[in-house]
Amino acid sequence: MYENLLEPIDLGPARIPNRIFNPPHGTTLGSEGVVTDNLIAYHEARARGGVGLIILEGMAFHPSFEFESAYLNAGRDTIIPGLKKLARGCREHGTSVFGQLFHAGRAVRYTHDGSKPLIYSPSDIPDDRYRVVPRPMPNEMVWEVIDSYAKAAVRLAEADLDGVEILASMGYLIAQFLNPATNRREDEFGGSFENRLRFLRETVTQTRKAIGQGKALGIRITLDEKTETALDPDEVIRICSALEEDDDLDYFSVIAGSSSSPGSWIHVFPPMAIPHAYVADDAARLKNAVSKPVLVAGRINQPQTASEILSDGKADMIGMARALIADPEFVNKVTQNKSDHIRACIGCNQACVGHRLTHHAISCIQNPRTGREQLFQNIQPSQSTKTVMVIGGGPGGMKAAVTAAEHGHRVVLFEQQARLGGQVNLAELLPGRAEFGGVTTNLVHELERNSVEVCLNSTVSSETINEFEPDTIIVATGAVTRLPEVEVNDVELVHAWSVIQRHKKIGQNVVIADWACDWTGLGVAHKLAQEGHHVRLLSGASIPGESIPGIVRDQWIGELQSLNVELINFARFFGAQDRTAFFQHMINGEPIICENVDTIVSCYAPQSNRGCDWLFESTGTHKRPTLIEIGDALIPRTVEEAVLDGFQAAWSLQ
Ligand SMILES: Cc1cc2nc3c(=O)[nH]c(=O)nc-3n(C[C@H](O)[C@H](O)[C@H](O)COP(=O)(O)O)c2cc1C
Ligand code: SF4
Known part of the structure; x- marks a missing residue:
């Protein structure tokens, strides 16, 4: 149905098999600056799922910007072996892999030892979000950083990646050079349009020279930073046009938002309150001005939206970061004409961005295997079929039921209410949060596809247990409210x-x-x-x-x-x-x-619903089933932990 998504495209020398790419996103799955087997497993899962191109997370490459140990560092040769293994693994599935080079400039708060780090930017303009006053980067260091981009790009090429992306967007170092609000320099890198562009232009030119014509080279750029002090979108288009004339770039990747203020930062990871595909019109503006392919990302989580952007001529490739975090099999499902099987990302930012910003491995509230791919390999049918009874049809209970059924067990799910969903049914009623209900919608479809027997308006008694004779009961009865004792x-x-x-x-x-x-x-x-x-x-x-x-x-x-x-x-x-x-x-x-x-x-x-405590005393059956409590029934937390518990409980039944 969405054939235009499945057409190949050339980004310079790199032939990409389809129009969906996985935009760069920090995973916190690296270690000591290098690629780990966990990171490889994470990306291989997406490559296996059919995505055409993976652009790896931003990598540091110069001592003037260092980050936590999990952050990849392309400034050292130690990055090469792991990257090579990752690229090889993804290429086996037909997926190309690019690497992104990233320097945050003044937008950094991280410290190695608790003391505040030395931070550089074009000028000493205070940062409103990080509340730092950066040191103006000395002229010789600017040239050194440019040189380091090129050297790091060579490492990516040596690691057999298919291309390199330079992050020039979202208010980070290069954007700080481009913008007169953050660049008050008086040397050859400040003042006029040409001078402010020099840093990016030199970086692109030297990087191209270093990697040759055999690898793709692109930039990520923001048209609309969503701040008062943003660069004018017309000037961004002028920048891209000037770079296109130099003929070193193979593509432009468009995104919105900026790291420079709390309000604009929200647009870097647009939450559910922000409309789907809201960057597509920015991409279209740029596409009208340049001839190289234009890539776009930002709240695109459905194939029909992606397909429309292509058919409207607004962009050439569609980026899906969180959509593939939630469902790595997205592209395969499109290819197999099973788009209604896609587990759509709801833009909650809870376990992906939420984990990333607290320096934990990313995951997904709907898909706990994300970030844990090594731990939870592909689902295999169980050796012995069990009868599994799940009590409670909130997200944790539903996930447990789906996962147990995927393993080949016979599953019956009991829900006291007339409707599945638990607390999700509350969350979705709040203003701007209707999409949260997608958690239930997705799980209900998965229950149906896996033939789970669902009994609504049903409480479980010892008679029910005698009737079903479960081997395992998963107690997912959730939480109940209480008022303070005042x-x-x-x-x-x-x-x-x-x-x-x-x-x-x-x-x-x-x-x-x-x-x-x-x-x-x-x-x-x-x-x-x-x-x-x-x-x-x-x-x-x-x-x-x-x-x-x-x-x-x-x-x-x-x-x-x-x-x-x-x-x-x-x-x-x-x-x-x-x-x-x-x-x-x-x-x-x-x-x-x-x-x-x-x-x-x-x-x-809230407090755990103890309505099923009697189960732990006696079930009245001749055979005592295994009892597992999950989610809020265990202790009240969030939907993320409920789903994770449910998934793990069912996984443990193998
Ligand atoms: C956890 C996380 C980390 C990210 N890190 C980067 C990054 O390193 N470099 C970058 O250019 N964008 C980064 N992004 C932004 C994404 O590339 C993408 O533009 C954004 O998530 C919007 O696309 P989506 O709606 O498909 O998720 C990150 C996004 C997420 C969710
Ligand atoms: S945690 Fe939420 S925003 Fe992140 S990928 Fe999953 S559904 Fe999407």
Whole structure:
């Protein structure tokens, strides 16, 4: 159906078998600056899944920008053997591999030993996101860095990669040189358009000279940085046109956003609140101005969207970073005309970006094998077929059921409610979070495809167990709400979940007592403020949403600010009396008093649903099944851990 996605394309000397590429993305799967077997397994899974081109994560290459040990370092020959093995492994599946060279300039906070590092940029313009004042890069160092790009590119070529990409986008070092807001230099690298372009132009020219014509060479560039101080998109197009005249480049890869402010940074990893394919029009603008292929990425998670971009002539290749993190088999499914089997990425940024930004190996809330490919090799049918009973149809229970069925077990899933999904059914009701429901949609399709017997509106009794005689019972009963043990008089105290489900009528003046500091407090504040309530969000942390990845939280805080939600931090709920809610500052112990309160919404700690504890005492059957608790039934956490637990529990049955 999407034949245009499956047409080959030439990026200079590199013939790519189809139009889908895996854009560069830090995985935290390297070690000591080199490629590990885990990283190879990660990329081989995507190559096996049919992607035409993998552009490896940004690699450091010069001592003026160093990062954590998991970060690949192309500044040393030690990078070559692992890269070679990785490229060979991917090429066996017909996939080309390029490497990306990356220098962050002033956009870095990482430290090796706890002391703040020496950071370089074209000029000493303070960075709003990292809050650093960089040292202007000395002229001789600028030339040295340019030379290092070329030398690092040679290492990538020696490792048999098919091409090299230079990151000139997202407000990092090269973009800092291009932009007069961050480049106030008075040498040959600052001032006029030609001078600001010199760093990139010299890098491209010298890199091409170093790697010759046998390897592809491209740049990644941002048309719209989404900041006040961004380079004008017309100037970016002028830059690309000037580089095209030099004839050293084989492609341009377009992306949005910048590392230079918290707001623009969100666009580097666009969350579900940002429309699909929203960079495609930027790519189209550039494509009108240049003749070389234009690549684009950014919230493209469905083949029809990708296919439309190609048929509308907006770009030549479609990048899917998170779409392939969620489903490495994406391209194979398109090829086999099974697009409805694709496990679409929902843009939650939880286990991919969330892990990356906390220096952990990336994964996916929907696909726990991501980042753990070595641990969980391909699914093999089990030697002995078991009967598996799963109690609870939230994401953890569904994942357990699907995985057990994939291993060839007979699986029956019981859900007390009329609908599968558990807490996902709450999360998707929040403003801008409808796509979260994709977790359920994807899993329901997987249950159907794997012929799992699903019993809705069903509780499990000893009779049920006698009837099915399960070998294993997976208890995935989730969590239930509880309210804090404090005195509340003359003002209504309701739990956030009932607010989301509209089970309670909410007064005009709302105080949210947010113990959890996760999506619930932020989401309920957003919902109620949008509906016209006056909302005060009192969180028990230094910032609301402290328990969720910063990039998800920050976008939400921006929304709350626009809706005039009052944010008060470090607040522990103490009780309420006569329309007044009492909190205590968690640091200095002083009272925080909120007057004129109609409703208090509690986001207090949920507790594991112990409704199936009787199973652990006696099942009443002649044969005692193995019992495994997972997800919130074990301890309340997030959908990520529920799915991981479910997957692991079912995997252990092999
Ligand atoms: C975990 C993660 C790490 C990333 N690291 C890089 C990187 O090293 N270099 C780069 O150019 N882009 C990086 N990106 C941005 C992606 O290449 C891509 O542009 C972005 O994720 C949007 O595409 P998507 O919606 O298909 O995920 C990263 C993205 C993710 C999710
Ligand atoms: S964790 Fe969320 S954003 Fe990341 S790949 Fe999975 S579904 Fe997509």
